[in-house]
Amino acid sequence: MSKVFNQGRDNRVSALESINLEIDSGEFVSLLGPSGCGKSTLLRLIGDLTSPSTGAVLVNGKSAAQARRGREYGMVFQQATLYDWRTVSRNVQLPLEIMGHSREQREARTQEMLKLVQLESFGRHYPWQLSGGMQQRVAIARALAFQPSILLMDEPFGALDEMTRERMQMELLRIWEQTKNTVVFVTHSIPEAVFLSSRVVVMSARPGRIAGIINIDVPQPRNFETREHPRFFEKITEVRECLRQGETNTHKGPPS
């Protein structure tokens, strides 16, 4: 699969080249790489928010467009993107409203979701009354409210401070263990990718391609001690090596 922006024009940019990736159901996969490596573009291709120039995305044998129309994707972006005229619980209800669920269903489901992200008592607050981490938890609750099978996360913790970030990572793993979703997680933080994922897809830039795929066999379930586990450090080193090799290969290539 490949993606070219501004195809056929002078300012064409080859964002992704010869991408070949298979993700198993229930897997937690991170897309890791420097800015401009096309990791977000790849996520948007999977979510059918943009379409590939060549090749195709298949989700359980269906096209990405079919999967999107079948409401199989829950999206979480770097910005929480809560609608600030809606209260927290009405934000979580938004996808359910669009999908035509009844009021009782919506309210029950919203309660359940807010409980999952531990914000039960904040349903009637407005987004601007919450901290950045809380807002992002609401965004996760909203993404999971309609029980999509795949969770697509585009640097969801990128705007948070380090402490909040680590707490949110634990939270996300706890949620993932409960919901058994397939998660595709874009990040440019090596420890974040290693801590969360069952596999890390390392990408390199110009043109964006996959430099390597690394299995993270750090014992599950991950918890506070994981960050001090020797295997965790080994994997971080392995990912870093892979990133550096990706870079060197780029520099050997023709000037872009």
Added chain:
Amino acid sequence: MTVAQTVELGLDENQRDAQWRLALRRAASFLLILLLLCGVWEGYKALGQATRGKVPFTSLKLPIRPDDKSMPHLWTIGGSLLQPARRGGEDILLVILLKAALFTWREAVMGFVGGSVIGFLLGAIFGRFLLFERSLMPYIVASQTVPLLAIAPMIVIWGGRLNWPAWWSVSIISAYLTFFPVTINTLRGLRSPNLTAVELMRSYAASEMQILLKLRLPAALPYIFTALKVSATASVIGAIVGELPSGIQDGLGRVLLTFSYYYISGPEKLYASIVGAAALGILFAVIVALAERWIVPEGRRLSE
């Protein structure tokens, strides 16, 4: 107050408290400014009379004569409200002004409502179809550069040919002045959601209509209300100007015209009428602002 306390108390109580304090502070600052303006008026008069109309310590003339003809005392203006407007007339000026204001307001409200609806629809159409915006927007802009005074008589004449009640034409003139800010701000507001907010909707496979109703329209409301507040005052001006060529006798336009004819014999009456016309415009804008408070949640209002 710490964040934790705010959360525990529940925001309702705190917010209501803060709102009251804010309202009080606003009322106080409004009165203060009003007093200040009155002080400037009377101070200028007193100073000017002491220096016989000259800028102190110079031989330069003051721009406005400080005598009672050019600048009646504020109590003369106020007092004129309670006296019959004409010798032997029945109604005191206040009653005449109130009646005229009510009449003009009806025209302005019709113009405001009509203009806002048209303005909103144009904005919504432009927001959806770029082609319409590109091709029609220049004319919309041009429509506002044509002086109202040139158009008003034409609308009155056309209305006359169609046998409309005269005040309809006035409302149309008022609408003409009203729709433009609403169109511009509706367009801006509908386009205000960022790409991510729209992509979120796409990821739910939401229809165009759902995106409009659940995202673009609520996002546009603060922008639209900002325009409506401008339009509310503009609609009153439109109605007053529109009354002049239409020969309507019952509105503020005629009252202002009459008292400006008889300025020499009673300047305070013209001043009182001007204050009345301004008050009508302000009152209308305040009503729209109150509607906004009711409809748009607090954290989202643009102009506060």
